[in-house]
Amino acid sequence: MTSRSLRRSGGVSDAIAQPAPRLSAGVATDSFESLYRKTFPRVYGYVASLVRDRAAAEDVTAQVFERAYRRRRSFRASRGTHEAWLFGIARNAALDELRRRKRRVALEAEPADDSLAVTPEDQAELALRRETVRAALAGLSGHERDLVALKFAGGLSNAEIARVLGTSESNVGTRLHRTIEKLRRACNGTA
Amino acid sequence: MAPREESSTLVTIDEALAAGRVTAAEPKERELQTLALAVRDESPVPADEFARRMDERVATGFGSERSGRPASAPARAGLAGRLRRPPLPALAGAASLLAAIAVAASFYGGDSDSTTTTDTDPALPAVSDDAGGDSEAGGALEDVAPAEAPAARSAGAGAVTSDDLGLSYQSRSREALPGRDNRRVDRSAQVTLAAPADELQEVGAGIASVADRHRGVLMSSSLTTGEAGRGGGSFELDVPVDELPSTLAELSDLATVRSLTQAGDDRTARFVRRGDDVDELRADLVELQADLAAAATDEEFEAIRAEVRRTRDEISAAERAFESVRDRTAFATIAITLVEGEERQTGLGAALDDGVDLLEDVLAITIRALGVALPLGLLAAVAWWIAGVLRRRQRESALA
Numbered sequence: 001m002t003s004r005s006l007r008r009s010g011g012v013s014d015a016i017a018q019p020a021p022r023l024s025a026g027v028a029t030d031s032f033e034s035l036y037r038k039t040f041p042r043v044y045g046y047v048a049s050l051v052r053d054r055a056a057a058e059d060v061t062a063q064v065f066e067r068a069y070r071r072r073r074s075f076r077a078s079r080g081t082h083e084a085w086l087f088g089i090a091r092n093a094a095l096d097e098l099r100r101r102k103r104r105v106a107l108e109a110e111p112a113d114d115s116l117a118v119t120p121e122d123q124a125e126l127a128l129r130r131e132t133v134r135a136a137l138a139g140l141s142g143h144e145r146d147l148v149a150l151k152f153a154g155g156l157s158n159a160e161i162a163r164v165l166g167t168s169e170s171n172v173g174t175r176l177h178r179t180i181e182k183l184r185r186a187c188n189g190t191a
Numbered sequence: 192m193a194p195r196e197e198s199s200t201l202v203t204i205d206e207a208l209a210a211g212r213v214t215a216a217e218p219k220e221r222e223l224q225t226l227a228l229a230v231r232d233e234s235p236v237p238a239d240e241f242a243r244r245m246d247e248r249v250a251t252g253f254g255s256e257r258s259g260r261p262a263s264a265p266a267r268a269g270l271a272g273r274l275r276r277p278p279l280p281a282l283a284g285a286a287s288l289l290a291a292i293a294v295a296a297s298f299y300g301g302d303s304d305s306t307t308t309t310d311t312d313p314a315l316p317a318v319s320d321d322a323g324g325d326s327e328a329g330g331a332l333e334d335v336a337p338a339e340a341p342a343a344r345s346a347g348a349g350a351v352t353s354d355d356l357g358l359s360y361q362s363r364s365r366e367a368l369p370g371r372d373n374r375r376v377d378r379s380a381q382v383t384l385a386a387p388a389d390e391l392q393e394v395g396a397g398i399a400s401v402a403d404r405h406r407g408v409l410m411s412s413s414l415t416t417g418e419a420g421r422g423g424g425s426f427e428l429d430v431p432v433d434e435l436p437s438t439l440a441e442l443s444d445l446a447t448v449r450s451l452t453q454a455g456d457d458r459t460a461r462f463v464r465r466g467d468d469v470d471e472l473r474a475d476l477v478e479l480q481a482d483l484a485a486a487a488t489d490e491e492f493e494a495i496r497a498e499v500r501r502t503r504d505e506i507s508a509a510e511r512a513f514e515s516v517r518d519r520t521a522f523a524t525i526a527i528t529l530v531e532g533e534e535r536q537t538g539l540g541a542a543l544d545d546g547v548d549l550l551e552d553v554l555a556i557t558i559r560a561l562g563v564a565l566p567l568g569l570l571a572a573v574a575w576w577i578a579g580v581l582r583r584r585q586r587e588s589a590l591a
Contacts, residue, residue: 036249069252069253096586163341181200
C-alpha cells in the first residue's frame with residue numbers, strides 16, 4: 001500500500017493501513033469488511049486498468065466484492081492469501097466483462113481519467129513523463145497489461161500474482177522483468 | 192536474460208513501490224524505480240461517490256442489493272450464468288457413483304456357492320433358441336424321407352412295414368429338435384449338506400422321503416453316525432427332470448447347504464441321431480426281408496437270413512442306445528454329500544453371524560464399487576481439469 005493510493009482512496013482510506021486479516025478458512029463478516037477497506041482502491045484500479053471504462057469498472061468492482069462476500073466461506077488459506085483470492089475473483093469478472101465488451105472496447109479510445117488530468121500547476125516535465133508512460137502502457141499486449149495491473153494497480157507480490165494467474169512465481173518474475181524492459185525501452189524511445 | 196539482472200530489477204522495483212519514492216543510487220536503477228512509480232501513479236482511482244456507495248453496501252452486507260436498486264448488469268449476467276451452467280463436477284460424480292453401485296450390485300449377484308453349468312453337445316451344431324426348426328440338425332432330419340413302404344412279400348421271415356418301425360422313432364426324436372423347448376438335457380446336481388451329528392440320521396431319512404415325494408429313486412445311500420466328528424454319508428437320487436428344482440429346494444430345507452452345483456449336458460443331437468440310426472436300420476431290415484423273399488437259391492437265402500439276424504441285433508443295440516439317452520435325459524441325478532457340521536444357530540449367535548455376513552456383503556459391494564468408481568473418478572477429474580483449462584483460456588482470450 002502506497003501513500004498515493006492511500007491519499008486517493010477517499011472514504012475508505014482511514015482503514016486501509018490495517019493489516020490484512022489472516023484466517024485459516026473462510027472470511028468472517030468483520031474480516032471481510034477489513035479486507036474490503038484494505039483492497040477496494042486497488043481492486044478498482046486493477047479492474048479499471050483492464051476494462052478501461054469507468055462505469056464498467058464500477059459495475060465489475062461492485063460485482064467482485066459482492067461475489068467475494070457471498071463466497072467468503074469458500075476461502076481456503078492453503079490456496080493463497082486473501083488478496084490473491086480476491087484478485088482471482090476480480091480477474092475473472094473483469095475478463096468476463098472484457099469479453100462482453102471486447103468489440104466496443106477495441107473501438108473506444110483510452111478513457112481519460114479526470115483524476116489524472118494534468119493540472120496547470122503540473123510541471124511540464126511531469127506532464128511529459130505521464131504522457132510518455134501512458135503511450136508505453138498503451139503499447140502493451142493484453143496479457144502484459146494484465147500483469148502490470150496486478151503488480152502496480154493491485155499491489156500484489158509476485159507470489160500472489162502467480163497464484164492469481166495459475167503459474168509459477170519465477171515465471172511471473174521473468175514476464176514482469178520483460179514487460180518492464182519493454183516499457184522502459186518504449187519510454188526512452190518516445191522521450 | 193541473466194537471472195541476476197532479472198532478480199535485481201524486481202528487487203529494485205519492489206523497493207520503490209514499498210517506499211513510495213526513488214531510493215536507488217545507480218542511474219539505471221533510479222530510472223527503473225521512477226518508471227515503476229510512474230506506472231503505479233497511472234492506476235485509476237475510484238470516484239468518491241462510488242467509494243461512498245460501496246462503503247454503504249459493504250456495511251449492510253450487500254443486503255440492500257435485493258430490495259434496493261437493481262443489481263448491475265454484470266452481476267445479473269453472473270447470476271444468470273451460474274443458473275445456466277449445470278454443476279458438471281457434481282453431476283459427473285453422482286453418475287460415477289450410480290454406475291459403480293450398479294456394476295457392483297451386478298457383480299455381487301453372481302457371487303455364491305451355487306453354480307450352474309450347461310454343456311452343449313459338441314456334435315450339435317450351433318443353434319439359437321429362436322431358430323425354430325430351421326437348424327442344421329433339424330434340416331438334416333427333414334431330408335430323411337420316411338422309409339418307403341416296400342411291397343409286402345410273403346416270406347418265411349414275415350413282413351415288416353415302415354408303419355411298424357421307423358416312423359415311431361423318428362417322430363419321437365423329432366420332438367427333441369434343437370431350438371424347441373423339449374431339448375434333451377442330461378441334468379445333474381451335487382449338493383453338500385451339513386447337519387449336527389445327532390441329526391444326521393434324521394436328515395438321511397429326510398433325503399429318502401424327498402426322493403419318494405418327487406417320484407424319484409434313491410439309487411444308493413451310505414450313512415455313518417455315532418462317532419463324533421466322523422459322521423456323514425452320501426446319497427444318489429434320480430428324479431424326473433421337471434422335479435429337480437423342487438427336490439433341491441426341499442433338500443436345502445433338511446440341513447445347511449454348504450455347496451450346490453448344477454450341471455447340464457445337452458444331448459439333443461445325440462438323441463436325434465440315435466433315433467435316426469434305428470429308423471435307418473429298420474428300413475434296411477425291410478429291404479432285406481424283401482430280398483429274402485425273392486432269394487433264388489438256398490445259399491442266397493441263408494446269406495440274406497444271416498444279414499437279417501445281424502441287422503436285428505444292430506436294431507436292438509440302436510434301440511437300447513436311444514432309450515439310454517432318453518432315460519438319461521428324462522431323469523436328473525442328484526449326488527448328495529452329508530457332512531457333520533455345527534448346529535444351526537438361533538437367537539443372539541445367529542444374529543451376530545447375520546451381522547458379520549451383512550458387513551462382509553457391504554464390504555464386498557464397497558470394494559467393487561471402488562473398483563469402478565476410482566477409474567471413473569479419475570476420468571472425471573481429468574475432464575474437470577481440462578474443462579478448467581479451456582474455461583481459463585476462453586476467458587483469457589479477451590486479453591488477446
